[in-house]
Amino acid sequence: MKIDRLILGVYETNCYVLRSNEATKDCLIVDAGLEAGKLIKFLEKHQLNPVAVVLTHGHIDHIAGVSALRGRFPDIKVYIHMLDAEMLSEPQTNLSAMTGGAFSIEPADFSVEEQSCIEQAGVKLSVLHTPGHTPGGICLYSKDEAIVFTDDALFADSIGRTDFPCGSLEQLLKSIREKLFILPDETKVYPGHGPITTIAHEKAHNPFLQ
Numbered sequence: 371m372k373i374d375r376l377i378l379g380v381y382e383t384n385c386y387v388l389r390s391n392e393a394t395k396d397c398l399i400v401d402a403g404l405e406a407g408k409l410i411k412f413l414e415k416h417q418l419n420p421v422a423v424v425l426t427h428g429h430i431d432h433i434a435g436v437s438a439l440r441g442r443f444p445d446i447k448v449y450i451h452m453l454d455a456e457m458l459s460e461p462q463t464n465l466s467a468m469t470g471g472a473f474s475i476e477p478a479d480f481s482v483e484e485q486s487c488i489e490q491a492g493v494k495l496s497v498l499h500t501p502g503h504t505p506g507g508i509c510l511y512s513k514d515e516a517i518v519f520t521d522d523a524l525f526a527d528s529i530g531r532t533d534f535p536c537g538s539l540e541q542l543l544k545s546i547r548e549k550l551f552i553l554p555d556e557t558k559v560y561p562g563h564g565p566i567t568t569i570a571h572e573k574a575h576n577p578f579l580q
Contacts (some may be wrong), residue, residue: 387409403426422449496510555573
């Protein structure tokens with residue numbers, strides 16, 4: 371799998387562009403945050419065709435670019451967990467109201483749940499429901515590639531915030547221990563913010579999980 375990481379917006383959200391291999395032009399996007407123009411410019415520069423965007427949760431810094439993507443690539447399909455679906459049009463819960471705005475986007479095309487399988491652009495990802503940061507937060511796992519995209523649940527040496535509306539520290543820690551820490555130690559972790567890490571490193575060194 372070919373993985374490109376773009377860091378978008380003032381919150382430095384990781385946006386991942388996935389392809390089955392470097393030669394193919396169809397791609398799947400994981401999260402489309404602020405600074406959508408940077409993402410679209412990257413796609414156009416490399417002549418890529420985004421067929422789907424998977425939103426790991428419904429906060430503004432992960433969803434703000436969806437409308438621009440739909441405008442430029444009208445056939446793109448949008449996925450989100452059913453429990454975060456309403457956040458797309460709710461400024462209080464998607465946190466845009468906290469920044470002085472009132473941001474909303476059109477509904478997602480597909481809702482997913484635990485053990486859903488997303489297959490787009492030659493990429494296959496299993497959905498792990500990992501509530502805590504938000505009720506419908508999801509991680510995306512590829513056993514074959516030994517990688518997991520961990521949303522704002524698990525970061526390098528840290529975890530996601532739980533002081534936002536509907537957050538739960540108890541749920542988040544349970545999600546990490548029962549859904550992520552059971553993955554093979556060598557699994558690479560691609561978080562929603564910050565550098566790439568591994569399951570082994572986080573199990574051994576993450577101060578929030580000792």
